[in-house]
Amino acid sequence: MSSTDPEALLGPADIRELAAALGVRPTKQRGQNFVIDANTVRRIVRTAQVRPEDVVVEVGPGLGSLTLALLEAADRVTAVEIDDVLAGALxxxxxxxxxxxAERFALVHSDALQVTELPGPPPTALVANLPYNVAVPVLLHMLDNFPSIERTLVMVQSEVADRLAAAPGSKVYGVPSVKANWYADVKRAGAIGRSVFWPAPNVDSGLVALVRRAEPVKTTASKRQVFAVVDAAFAQRRKTLRAALAGWAGSAAAAEAALVAAGVSPQARGESLTVEEFARIAENAPVARNKELGQQ
Structure with a gap:
């Protein structure tokens, strides 16, 4: 199922030659930093535990460095690319x-945040070097819209990797941590140096591995209702939940009632709660509030 040609993957000279031929200049606007090291993309594929039967979706393939390495290991690869020139050349x-x-490769020329369907069999894995400026929204969008994705490995800015994988009580635990954990078990899976990119970014990169939960979070609240609590709790991090959730609940007293009913201290702060606790708070929201969110 794999290519044995060591020259199949792209090296630094290949990347620059391709870019020059296409007139491509990486832009910060789209978070474009191309991986130029074949060992790195093979390491990403190994860390992602890509299997011969996997249908992999890749977001932001760029010039194709990781795409080729994924094609070596997976059954099929579908790449989602927003850039007109890059999509045309891949x-x-x-x-x-x-x-x-080549027949096992498919391209979707679109903004990943707008993609709700993919050609071919449902994807079983997501592996991507995500553009830093939209990494978290893209990750959550893909997990939400493609429940068939069992395993994910994304390369993101190191600080974002820390936030995604943070546990309750951590200083960097926040909205990305809770929302990612709604879908999956999340952990840091390594670091990537700046020298393997062209152009070299001004920040370090990290790998984050996500394995979809075997069972969803058990709650009668909807995802929208739970995420509304999460957003409110972290909008004012330094405030107690009684104060931070006052706007969400309609008043501080209503927020306190919901918290007490959920078994959560009104004096606690959002960074100490698990996703399950946020779900319990959502379940105990004022009836009018949950009805309003349910209709949106």
Whole structure:
């Protein structure tokens, strides 16, 4: 199922040559930093535990460094690319460098945040070097819209990786931590140096591994209702939950009642709560509030 040609993957000279031929200059606006090291992309594929039967979706394939490494290991790869020039060039790169796998590659030319359907079999894994500026929204969007994704490995800015994998009580535990944990068990899976990118970013990168929960969070509240509590709790981090949730509940007294009913101290702060505790608070929200969220 894999390519044995060591020249199939892209190296630094290949990346620069492709970029020059296409007139591509990486832009900060789209968070473009291309991986130029073949060992790094193979390491990402190994860390992602990509299997021969996997259908992998990749977001932001760029010039195709990681895409080619994924095609070596997976059954199929679907890449989602927003950039017109990069999307236009990628199929030809795949066909030229890995012709025996080209029929197992599909391209979706779109903004990943707008994608709700993918061609071919449902994806079983998400592996991506996510653009730093939209990493968390894209990750949550893909997990929400494609429940068939069992395993995820994303490369993001190191600080974002820390936030996604943070546990309750951590200084960096926040909205991304809770929302990612709604879908999956999350952990840091390594660090990536700046020198493997072109252009080299001004920040370090980290790998985050997510394994979808075997069972969803047990709650009668909807995801929208739970996430509304999470957003409110962290909008004013230094405040107690009684104060932070006053706007969400309609008043501080209503917030306190919901917290007490959920078995959560009104004096606690959002960074100390698990996703299950946030769900219990949502369950005990004022009836009018949950009805309003349920209709949105």
């Amino acid at each position: 199929p030809a790169t795949i066909a030229a460098r890995m012709p025996e796998r």
